Amino acid sequence: MTTESGGASPSVTRRSFLRGTLGAASGLAAFAAALSPLKDLDTEDYTLEKFLQKHYKEMTPAEMDEVLARIRSEVEQRHGLRPDIRDVKPKDGVEFVYALHLGRCIGCRKCVHACVEENNQSRSPEIQYIRVLEMPRGSVDIERGNHHYDRPTVPDEDHYYMPIQCHQCANPPCVKVCPVEATWQEPDGITVIDYDWCIGCRYCEAACPYWARRFNFTEPKYARDREGNVIMNPNMSYLSNRPRKQGVMEKCHFCLHRTREGRMPACLEVCPVGARKFGNILDPESEVSQILRTKHVFVLKQEVGTLPRFFYYFDEDYPRSEKISEILPSSEPGGAR
Amino acid sequence: MESKIDAGGVRGRDGGAPCWAGALVAPVFLALAVWFLLGPDGIDLPAEEPSAIDPALLATTPRREILGDPPVILIDGFQRTCMECHRLFQPREDGTSLQLMQHRHIKLDHGINDRCRNCHHVEDRDRLVLHDGTVIGYSDVVTLCSKCHGPTFRDWQRGAHGRTNGYWDASRGEVRRLGCTECHDPHTPRVPALDPMRPLPGPRAPRMGPSHGGRLEATRARTGTLTGRTRTPTGASDDH
Numbered sequence: 204m205t206t207e208s209g210g211a212s213p214s215v216t217r218r219s220f221l222r223g224t225l226g227a228a229s230g231l232a233a234f235a236a237a238l239s240p241l242k243d244l245d246t247e248d249y250t251l252e253k254f255l256q257k258h259y260k261e262m263t264p265a266e267m268d269e270v271l272a273r274i275r276s277e278v279e280q281r282h283g284l285r286p287d288i289r290d291v292k293p294k295d296g297v298e299f300v301y302a303l304h305l306g307r308c309i310g311c312r313k314c315v316h317a318c319v320e321e322n323n324q325s326r327s328p329e330i331q332y333i334r335v336l337e338m339p340r341g342s343v344d345i346e347r348g349n350h351h352y353d354r355p356t357v358p359d360e361d362h363y364y365m366p367i368q369c370h371q372c373a374n375p376p377c378v379k380v381c382p383v384e385a386t387w388q389e390p391d392g393i394t395v396i397d398y399d400w401c402i403g404c405r406y407c408e409a410a411c412p413y414w415a416r417r418f419n420f421t422e423p424k425y426a427r428d429r430e431g432n433v434i435m436n437p438n439m440s441y442l443s444n445r446p447r448k449q450g451v452m453e454k455c456h457f458c459l460h461r462t463r464e465g466r467m468p469a470c471l472e473v474c475p476v477g478a479r480k481f482g483n484i485l486d487p488e489s490e491v492s493q494i495l496r497t498k499h500v501f502v503l504k505q506e507v508g509t510l511p512r513f514f515y516y517f518d519e520d521y522p523r524s525e526k527i528s529e530i531l532p533s534s535e536p537g538g539a540r
Numbered sequence: 541m542e543s544k545i546d547a548g549g550v551r552g553r554d555g556g557a558p559c560w561a562g563a564l565v566a567p568v569f570l571a572l573a574v575w576f577l578l579g580p581d582g583i584d585l586p587a588e589e590p591s592a593i594d595p596a597l598l599a600t601t602p603r604r605e606i607l608g609d610p611p612v613i614l615i616d617g618f619q620r621t622c623m624e625c626h627r628l629f630q631p632r633e634d635g636t637s638l639q640l641m642q643h644r645h646i647k648l649d650h651g652i653n654d655r656c657r658n659c660h661h662v663e664d665r666d667r668l669v670l671h672d673g674t675v676i677g678y679s680d681v682v683t684l685c686s687k688c689h690g691p692t693f694r695d696w697q698r699g700a701h702g703r704t705n706g707y708w709d710a711s712r713g714e715v716r717r718l719g720c721t722e723c724h725d726p727h728t729p730r731v732p733a734l735d736p737m738r739p740l741p742g743p744r745a746p747r748m749g750p751s752h753g754g755r756l757e758a759t760r761a762r763t764g765t766l767t768g769r770t771r772t773p774t775g776a777s778d779d780h
Contacts, residue, residue, distance in 0.1 A: 229569040236576035304700070312573050312740040317600075326590030329744045348643045349744065356736035426592035432590045465712030467705060472600040475737075477703035477723070489708070490699025498700055516700070519691075 225397050247277075248448070256386070259397040259442070267441070270399075274445055282446070283432065284426070288439040291463040293391035299457050299512065300392070300484040300491040301468075302500070303366060306517045309479035310335050310357040310364030314470035314479065318368075321458060321469035322444040323435050325423030332455040333368045333415065333470060338492075345503070368470075369394065369415040369455035370503065370511030371466035377407035377416060386452070392512050395442040413508050416455050422449045457481070593740060600705060602722040609679035610666035622665035649728040659726070661707055685720045696720075 256270060267290050267523050278286045313331045324330040336348030339365055348365060358364065375394050378386055383401035386407055407417040426434045439445045440460035458468035471479040482489035498516040613620050648654060661669040668676050668684050673731060676683055686693035695701035707713030
């Protein structure tokens with residue numbers, strides 16, 4: 204420092220020396236204090252192996268196997284559960300589409316919680332991929348929807364229910380804004396996230412017009428059963444439901460560890476009213492293909508041009524009266540069909 | 541930081557304003573250091589203890605359990621087929637429901653379809669009958685329903701109506717289309733507003749501002765009651 208260089212100079216007075224030393228000491232102290240949280244870092248989280256891990260798309264199968272083995276032992280160590288983790292690839296000739304029958308949904312929120320159960324989201328703070336909006340009848344303005352509804356029973360007569368989750372857009376704004384390409388669209392239409400590549404900037408969350416992305420503000424916490432064992436789904440894959448860490452984004456991925464193996468997503472199977480439909484749009488005989496051909500279908504916020512793969516549909520309005528006398532007179536034009 | 545030290549050390553020789561700046565900044569830095577080391581540990585998020593939903597509420601089983609083909613029912617602890625009783629009892633001529641011991645629980649509320657024999661075979665009670673007299677088994681009940689409920693059957697065939705569980709890809713597992721009677725009671729087929737049920741708890745995320753229904757404290761109090769009420773496995777009435 205300059206104070207030392209001019210030792211013989213009369214410019215270094217006792218006062219300026221003390222002032223300089225005090226300034227330097229306090230600066231260093233503040234710097235050390237600001238860095239002190241680093242002490243608490245789990246060194247296992249920051250191994251050289253992890254630091255050098257490549258992007259998902261650049262990993263060779265052998266490298267992926269190594270990473271999977273590492274995650275397997277990590278999960279086992281931390282949560283005491285041996286996961287069946289693998290990297291499930293998309294299949295050729297498959298493009299997934301979801302359809303949801305608005306006339307059926309009763310707002311029971313079973314899908315929300317079946318999803319959490321399946322996909323190992325943090326239970327506290329709570330992360331849920333599906334948001335069920337309670338909407339006033341006669342409006343599709345989602346600004347008027349309320350997802351905090353709390354009623355003794357659902358459905359409510361004056362409302363209908365509109366669950367929203369990731370729409371797996373064909374033109375996804377979240378993918379465009381990612382500065383590190385940690386999120387991308389797969390050939391089967393699912394937009395995925397490499398949780399090890401995400402830097403947590405949350406641009407994608409801001410870009411999504413469907414409010415579908417969730418951020419891990421804290422280290423995820425999982426529930427435990429009475430015996431103290433962690434409640435976690437051991438059926439995992441790299442791009443879907445393996446445990447996340449603090450500071451990364453996550454979202455619905457159509458349960459790709461299930462659906463890429465031919466199974467239905469968890470939210471669909473639990474739906475008590477059959478409002479949820481899922482399948483391969485490239486197969487003209489699939490349920491979703493037929494629904495899209497034959498039903499009144501719409502997408503949310505069509506005007507923003509995201510081309511969602513999540514469709515809402517409803518039935519023709521045929522008479523709902525039980526009494527045949529009320530149905531018969533109106534049966535001439537457009538009545539009971 | 542470096543510039544401040546310079547300010548104290550070099551430019552300070554002129555005794556100008558920078559020394560005062562250095563003298564002011566030093567205590568600020570020290571205060572910050574004390575705050576960082578001894579102050580609160582990060583932001584206290586209103587995180588509650590993680591809790592799980594009762595798995596029984598997330599069962600993927602159908603709403604109703606269906607009869608076998610031929611149906612076998614449990615009567616006084618014995619498994620019986622329909623014909624074991626019905627070969628003894630003759631059907632009533634007018635075909636209206638006979639309030640016998642075994643069928644008292646049946647409430648027939650199926651619109652104008654109010655005759656047992658419209659669907660049940662008169663002689664062979666282990667079978668069903670179509671409008672044209674074709675005899676079908678209980679496992680083929682969808683065909684029977686389709687004879688009146690055309691549009692619904694059409695939607696069911698296309699997958700727009702009803703539930704499908706298991707696999708979407710038939711080449712890799714069973715695509716399980718649920719039949720009519722796995723949701724609807726054939727005698728009272730209308731599901732009243734599809735079973736009013738208690739909704740599972742909503743998100744516990746804090747709600748900000750009055751437009752979203754209240755402040756943080758209000759949310760905490762509210763979700764606290766929610767947690768106590770529905771997260772515990774008390775809701776036998778929640779499921780069906």
